[in-house]
Amino acid sequence: MEGGSAKRVLVVGDRPEVAAVVGDLLTRYGYQVRQATCRAAASVVLEAEEGTRPDLAILDAARFAHATFPVMQSLRNSAPSALPVIVLTTRAAEDLEGEFHRAGASRLLWKPVSAAELLAAVAEVVN
Numbered sequence: 001m002e003g004g005s006a007k008r009v010l011v012v013g014d015r016p017e018v019a020a021v022v023g024d025l026l027t028r029y030g031y032q033v034r035q036a037t038c039r040a041a042a043s044v045v046l047e048a049e050e051g052t053r054p055d056l057a058i059l060d061a062a063r064f065a066h067a068t069f070p071v072m073q074s075l076r077n078s079a080p081s082a083l084p085v086i087v088l089t090t091r092a093a094e095d096l097e098g099e100f101h102r103a104g105a106s107r108l109l110w111k112p113v114s115a116a117e118l119l120a121a122v123a124e125v126v127n
Contacts, residue, residue, distance in 0.1 A: 012041040013060030061089035084125040
């Protein structure tokens with residue numbers, strides 16, 4: 001990343017392999033990454049000290065997209081300001097696109113997502 005301090009990204013999901021791949025990619029490009037399971041995501045945001053709170057959350061909707069909505073609501077309610085949320089999901093959840101946006105998704109990316117597409121979405125949302 002050029003100039004300024006690194007943006008902080010919270011990667012949320014219950015599949016560690018997905019979080020690891022996303023986290024490694026973002027770290028290589030200068031982002032500070034913290035990972036959390038869906039159950040712990042809101043507490044990560046709530047417990048973060050001022051100046052260490054995430055600038056963005058990336059939520060892996062995994063196999064059960066409906067389970068993502070309570071996590072998104074929890075993140076939205078616990079963040080002191082409007083925390084941007086990018087949701088990674090499969091085409092199987094395409095019929096839920098409107099619900100994701102109504103729940104507060106800033107961006108929705110369909111898996112498999114390319115590194116370039118993910119990096120572009122992150123840069124767009126946090127800048």
